[in-house]
Amino acid sequence: MEIFKQIAPLKAFINAQKQRGQSIGLVPTMGALHAGHLSLIEASKRQNSITVCSIFVNPTQFNNPADLLKYPRTFDKDTLLLEKVECDAVFYPDSSEMYPETSLIKFDFSHLDKVMEGKFRPGHFSGVALVVSKLFNIVEPDHAYFGQKDWQQFTVIRQLVEELKFNLTLHSQPTSREADGLAMSSRNLRLNEDQRKNATVFYQALLAAKNALHAGKSITEARVLVKEIVEQKTEIKLEYFEVAESKNLNLLENVKDSDQPIMCIAGFVGEIRLIDNMFLN
Numbered sequence: 561m562e563i564f565k566q567i568a569p570l571k572a573f574i575n576a577q578k579q580r581g582q583s584i585g586l587v588p589t590m591g592a593l594h595a596g597h598l599s600l601i602e603a604s605k606r607q608n609s610i611t612v613c614s615i616f617v618n619p620t621q622f623n624n625p626a627d628l629l630k631y632p633r634t635f636d637k638d639t640l641l642l643e644k645v646e647c648d649a650v651f652y653p654d655s656s657e658m659y660p661e662t663s664l665i666k667f668d669f670s671h672l673d674k675v676m677e678g679k680f681r682p683g684h685f686s687g688v689a690l691v692v693s694k695l696f697n698i699v700e701p702d703h704a705y706f707g708q709k710d711w712q713q714f715t716v717i718r719q720l721v722e723e724l725k726f727n728l729t730l731h732s733q734p735t736s737r738e739a740d741g742l743a744m745s746s747r748n749l750r751l752n753e754d755q756r757k758n759a760t761v762f763y764q765a766l767l768a769a770k771n772a773l774h775a776g777k778s779i780t781e782a783r784v785l786v787k788e789i790v791e792q793k794t795e796i797k798l799e800y801f802e803v804a805e806s807k808n809l810n811l812l813e814n815v816k817d818s819d820q821p822i823m824c825i826a827g828f829v830g831e832i833r834l835i836d837n838m839f840l841n
């Protein structure tokens with residue numbers, strides 16, 4: 561497996577592969593890799609001759625400096641995992657390589673970045689769009705892979721790709737979960753034993769809300785139920801529970817108004833912020 565810290569040699573590698581007619585799959589990550597990330601690598605390997613995984617904790621998408629500082633970094637372990645699944649190349653740049661100068665560009669995705677994550681993490685999706693645009697321009701992949709776990713991120717990136725005409729196909733992969741249902745996340749590494757046990761309530765609350773909505777309860781009633789379930793655990797605080805039209809993230813008042821509703825949840829376990837989601841149908 562090739563490891564690149566600089567853009568120029570990575571581009572030379574990619575160009576050589578393309579000249580040989582190889583297709584390129586890209587999996588952008590922030591590292592601290594888990595089975596969810598590896599499922600994206602595996603999806604890419606099934607569809608491409610060469611898979612590139614990027615590992616970059618992107619400062620411009622963090623609206624909370626403490627979160628950026630404490631974000632887990634486990635590069636040595638990550639490379640072992642990537643070797644095991646036979647990833648072809650890793651792009652592991654420093655901030656100075658990705659941002660040689662302070663960036664002036666800001667993205668505004670209108671409604672898409674004003675709700676849910678966008679409402680509680682102002683500027684987050686601008687930073688995501690910036691780094692993903694850079695990665696798309698550097699790697700020029702044929703296919704790029706993202707997780708359903710970050711559904712709003714996927715929706716924003718889809719808009720980016722459509723509007724800016726990036727010449728690639730996007731893929732969203734299902735959320736990988738721990739045995740108790742907790743969505744895998746790099747941030748789970750920061751949970752202590754009790755917090756880890758309790759963190760499964762986000763998944764349980766989504767299941768309960770799904771049942772309640774299928775049984776004809778309103779979204780407002782489902783939100784009350786979710787808050788009750790989540791906050792019965794110590795140290796857990798609900799930030800939001802929303803049901804949205806999955807295509808355009810319009811928030812719903814009534815699930816009957818939607819073709820394909822998705823339930824999205826975010827909350828804190830102590831000071832660690834976790835998100836999850838589930839399609840209703």
Ligand code: AMP
Pocket residue numbers: 588589590591595596597599600705706707708709710733734735736737743744745746
């Ligand atoms: P991150 O390293 O958290 O920025 O995530 C990198 C990519 O992995 C993103 O496209 C995420 O949506 C995806 N991802 C994160 N967690 C999971 C998971 N549990 N299952 C599937 N994909 C995931």
